[in-house]
Amino acid sequence: MPFSRRFSTGVVGLDGFLGGGLLDNSLILVCGEVGSRHKTFVHQILFNHVAEDGKAAYYLAENMSIDILLEMRRFGWLLRDYLGRKSWIFVKMKTSSLQDLSNLAPKLLEEEHSVNLAPGLKELKDDIHAKVEENYWTAIELNYILLNFNLKEVADLLLYWRTVARIYGGVHFAILSLDIHPENHVNLIKDIADGVLEFILRRSDRRYENLMIVRKMKYLPRPLMLNFTVGENGISVETTARIY
Numbered sequence: 001m002p003f004s005r006r007f008s009t010g011v012v013g014l015d016g017f018l019g020g021g022l023l024d025n026s027l028i029l030v031c032g033e034v035g036s037r038h039k040t041f042v043h044q045i046l047f048n049h050v051a052e053d054g055k056a057a058y059y060l061a062e063n064m065s066i067d068i069l070l071e072m073r074r075f076g077w078l079l080r081d082y083l084g085r086k087s088w089i090f091v092k093m094k095t096s097s098l099q100d101l102s103n104l105a106p107k108l109l110e111e112e113h114s115v116n117l118a119p120g121l122k123e124l125k126d127d128i129h130a131k132v133e134e135n136y137w138t139a140i141e142l143n144y145i146l147l148n149f150n151l152k153e154v155a156d157l158l159l160y161w162r163t164v165a166r167i168y169g170g171v172h173f174a175i176l177s178l179d180i181h182p183e184n185h186v187n188l189i190k191d192i193a194d195g196v197l198e199f200i201l202r203r204s205d206r207r208y209e210n211l212m213i214v215r216k217m218k219y220l221p222r223p224l225m226l227n228f229t230v231g232e233n234g235i236s237v238e239t240t241a242r243i244y
Contacts, residue, residue: 002025002166004024006020006022007021008021009022009045009048010044010048011045011234014226018220022171022195023218024170025166026171026172026195027161027174027195028173028174028196030042030173030174030175030199031175031178032177032198032200033178033199034179037228038175038177038199039071039175041212042139043072044077046058046088047072049137050082054087055089055136056088056137057091057139059093059115059138060093061095061143065090065092076232077234091114091127091131092113092114093114093117093145094117095118117145120149121153128140128160132165132169132170132172136170137171138161138172139175140173140174143181146176147180147181151185154189155189158192174193193216195217195218196214196215196216198212199212210227210228210229
């Protein structure tokens with residue numbers, strides 16, 4: 001039955017607030033301001049998953065895999081062995097314009113998988129289906145897609161992705177920056193997702209405070225606001241929460 005099983009996030013202090021972890025068969029939107037560490041959060045969960053013999057497929061467009069590898073290395077999350085075993089896969093999403101950039105870039109072993117977005121999103125849907133059926137957890141950086149396809153096409157992609165998650169299981173992440181998209185577009189994605197985690201930076205006493213807002217999650221009675229810190233081992237959530 002969908003949502004009957006929970007997976008630990010591996011993020012210190014978080015699972016208790018979520019009732020034991022993230023629900024199986026779910027699509028989670030992780031969104032945030034630039035610099036708010038929302039991508040770090042997804043990287044941390046996926047790394048913990050593959051370290052426990054899971055599998056992850058990470059779809060990216062405007063970013064290169066080497067940037068993510070270097071960012072994750074800062075926290076000791078080393079992917080080389082997992083890449084070699086295909087338990088972590090980078091999938092490059094390409095359009096005609098991105099193909100031109102790709103031709104200029106060095107060829108990276110980590111990006112040997114790719115999908116072509118030039119004809120539309122069907123090839124991406126098919127690839128998601130194949131990966132999830134093979135028990136990969138998936139994560140997609142949505143910024144480029146949302147900027148280059150109309151809202152209906154993006155909504156259809158998310159609804160398809162959510163349905164595949166229901167059928168085959170796993171926890172899957174849509175990653176979105178909040179600063180660059182119309183509010184109604186973001187709100188539609190929030191409505192489709194099973195869970196919504198929003199990361200913000202708030203200035204307080206001449207410093208910035210890291211906040212994670214659990215706006216929506218299956219079986220969570222009300223939204224939560226959590227403080228977190230970023231240390232050498234990644235994100236840790238403080239043990240008190242504000243309910244609103």
